Amino acid sequence: MARKVVGFDEDDLRALAGARSFERGLGCLDAVSGLEVGEGSVAAVVHGTDAYEVELTLGGEEGISGWCDCPYGREANFCKHCVAVGLTVLRRAKAIPHQQAAARARSSTLEAWLSSLSRDELLALVREQVAEDRELRRRLELRAAAARSDLGTVRDRIVALTDPRPFARYGYIEYGDASGYARQVAEAASALRALTADGQAAQAVGLAEEAIRALGEAYGEIDDSDGVVGEAVAAVAEAHVEACGVARPDPDRLAEWLVGTVLDDSNDVTDLDPLDYADVLGPSGLARTRQLTAEALRRRPSGWAERYPMERLIKAAGDVDAMVALHAQDLDPSGATHLRIAEELESAGRVDEALAWAERGLRECAAETYIDGRLVDYACARYAQTGRAADAVAVRRDRFRLERSLAAYRQLRSAARAGDCWEAERAAALATLEKDARRERGGRYGGPVLIDALLDDGDLDAAWQEAAGRADDRQWGRLADLSRETHPTWALGVYLRLVERSKEPTGDRAYEHLAGLLLAVRDCHRALGTEDAFTLFLADLRRELKRRRKLMSILDRQGL
Incomplete structure (x- = not known):
């Protein structure tokens, strides 16, 4: 209902x-x-x-x-x-x-x-509100100035609306004041659009550029956790695009302003996209934008501010070779850039070149402990598609030897099964993990990957053999969970040990974990036919921890 x-x-x-x-x-x-x-x-x-x-x-x-x-x-x-x-x-x-x-x-x-209400009554009401609400008064003053084409007043009001100082009580705008500042910036954007609509687009272009510069300089000193100021600044940028579309400024001048603004180190917020201005720039303006960006990129090849607009311009032109050359100037040691090149080439239908770049990335990053997993996945997927299972296994084997993680072990297993060679690869991989395990110390945390691998394989007998003195609490719990039905006595011993360790921590999460362990203990006793022993154990534990009311509530809810 x-x-x-x-x-x-x-x-x-x-x-x-x-x-x-x-x-x-x-x-x-x-x-x-x-x-x-x-x-x-x-x-x-x-x-x-x-x-x-x-x-x-x-x-x-x-x-x-x-x-x-x-x-x-x-x-x-x-x-x-x-x-x-x-x-x-x-x-x-x-x-x-x-x-x-x-x-x-x-x-x-x-x-x-x-x-x-009559006109006079409405005016009286508005005047009353304007006298009490400074923000409303400012908004209406700005609209009135725009309607009268009073550009001096409009400029002064936009400057005031985008000035962060009234909100920066300690030299920066705190989170609680960001929304108020954002409302002012949004009002400035509305005023700029109104100017354009009133036939003063050229003036709106100049005022928007002033506002964008001021906002870019101010943004670094604002706690804009909610992004409200960023959204308002984006509205100012959109008002500039709209005004340019009507005023049609000189393409070369606009290109120079765009590049200068995007590359300005003091600009912390305005992510201007040159393609938003493509219609206004035209072929000559886009060419000038690309030329200026290329010059800046030569001075700072790894600069993100320089690379992003160049990527957008090249992408729009459909120049795959230029995109490859751009990425090749600054290859990331993780292989992420090699992958981007491969994807660009593949999207252009040049699959052989794409795989060659992926393989180059694997070679050049082979010694890195961390390599972008997507590059490895890409190469292995292409090998699988072309019937090169042995190559996929070799790649996964190399990564496993460097990473020694459960994820790398799983990926090797998947590739080796597809290549019908898992038995041999598993023996070698487990031998590697066994060597690591001998060098590691057991304890409550950070057990060896060897045990995780055996558990993941479902090889419980081997996991039990390796667990003593090596497994951490998480691994013991996983081993007990998987063995609860087949070896309830062994599992019960693990759970009881974990319960003892779980008595000390407090808090909802700790109490939920303890309740889960007790449910597992009860299942083991039921499988062994010793429910009475569990009843006595639970009663003793509740007496011991009776002052923890939240724990008692959780146990009650779980039927314990």
């Missing part, structure tokens, strides 16, 4: 938040206050480490979305605070439609009232 009323249910909240955040949201229900219901949204405050503002959008058939200003929520996650507000809405589901209707009625009443 709740779904028909508010458009979502608990399952939707759990799907959006994940099991962990959903469970934590259950614990925040009492912290929700100030629930405010609008036509299509609800807002509230959730009190925790701080007072967090939450807004949920009720999208009807589109479902529900949420925003929260807690650190986790600012990363676009549906956090526990969103869950708590959503659950609060579900608890009040019967009242929500009435509150939404009331919100619609208030909006309708306001609209009708405004429509009924």
Whole structure:
């Protein structure tokens, strides 16, 4: 019934938040206050480490979305605070439609009232708001100046709107002030677009360029964790593109401005794309842009600011050989650049050259402990496609000898099975891992890869033989999990040892882990027919840890 009323249910909240955040949201229900219901949204405050503002959008058939200003929520996650507000809405589901209707009625009443006011009454209302709201006054002053073509005032207002100093209380703009600054920058972008619409595109071009320079210099001193300032600056850049499209400035001058701005070391935010200006630049302007970028690239071959626009220009021209030459100037020791070249060539249908570049990357990076795994995957995939299984095995073998990781072992196994030679390759690989294991010390953490490989192969007997004095707790747990049905006595001994080690840590995650181990202990006792022993063991443990109320709650929930 709740779904028909508010458009979502608990399952939707759990799907959006994940099991962990959903469970934590259950614990925040009492912290929700100030629930405010609008036509299509609800807002509230959730009190925790701080007072967090939450807004949920009720999208009807589109479902529900949420925003929260807690650190986790600012990363676009549906956090526990969103869950708590959503659950609060579900608890009040019967009242929500009435509150939404009331919100619609208030909006309708306001609209009708405004429509009924005379011109003088509306002016009085606007003047009253302008006197109380400095931000509104500035926005209206800017629009008025633009309407009167008062370019001096417009310029002064845009300069003021993009000036970070009023927000930089300690020499930089803190996170809490970034949104206010972003609103001003967005208003500057609106003013620039208005100038263009009013037939003053040439003036808008110049003012936008001034704003872009100022914003690029200021951005490095702003905590823009949410990206709101970056979005506003992008709107200014879009206003510049729009103005150029109308004013049609000189292509060479525009090219010089573009390249100079992109390569300006003080520009920390404005990622201008020369292709956005392709129509205005025309063939001559694009050629000039490419020439200037090439000159800058010769002075600093590895500079990202120089390489990015050159890549875009070359890509647009469809010049594969020029792209290969560009990448070849600065080959990354991980092989990532070799891979990019191979992909460019393959997309152009030059598959043999593409594979040759991939093989070159493998040779030139052969001694590197780290190599871009995508390059290895690329070469092996091409070998598989052309029936060169032995070459794929050789590549995977070489990487395994350098990396000695479970992932490298798995990749070697896959390639060797495809080449029908896994038995011999496995023996050699395990011998290598055995040598490593003899040099390593066992302990609770960082067990040898040898045991992981044996477990991954399903060779449990060999894994048990190697585990003593070598395996870490994670490996012991995995070994016990895989052996619970076939060797319950052995598994029980492991679990009991891990339970003892898990008594000391505290916190939800530690308690959930301990509960999982106890469930495994119970399964072993059931398989051995010794349930009474487990009952006594569990009772003793609960008495020992009875002061940990959260742990007791988790054990109760698990039926322990």
